[in-house]
Amino acid sequence: MGTAKSVPNMQTTKVDATFDVVAAMVTAFRALGIFQHDLIVPSLVVTDTGTANLAAVQVLLNAIKAAWNLHLANTDAHVAADATNVVATANATDQASSNALANALKTAFNAHIVLAAAHRGIAGDGKITTAVVATTNAVDLPTSQALTAALLIAYNAHVQNGVPLLVRVNP
Helix, strand or coil: CCCCCCCCCCCHHHCHHHHHHHHHHHHHHHHHCCCCECCCCHHHCCCCCCCCCHHHHHHHHHHHHHHHHHHCCCCCCCCCCCCCCCCCCCCCHHHHHHHHHHHHHHHHHHHHHCCCCCCCCCCCCCCCCCCCCCCCCCCCCCHHHHHHHHHHHHHHHCCCCECCCCCCCCC
16 A cells, blocks of 8 residues: 655645546546557567577567567557558568568558557647657668667557556555
């Protein structure tokens, strides 16, 4: 159970009232389209296993692809599932397939991230506030390492851009 804290300008500590106000604010922000994702799904966050060599790049790219496709179908995170940007490229098994998968993920990510129809969090210009991946396309090991690292950072930032769940500790 959490510890109640005094809030300035409140006569007494009112934990329930504070939760009610915060919940109302979240609801209002959601209705205005402030939040991209209403719910963070921890299993869709990809663990950084590194990009030290080709084998590591392959493991990470395949993990990003699997999580990416699950994320696109997640209607808790989106207004509607994004079937357009699913990555069907073969898993990474060598340098050529790693390059192809990294480049396909970059293309899909950049198309999805600006898709206002799927996201709740749009800025006034109709674009998602999260930046696209601008890293050079993969053509060899160094460029596939750089792009894989950039994709991991961008993907995890995107799927973690949600609203933490509020739990009332004293119902």
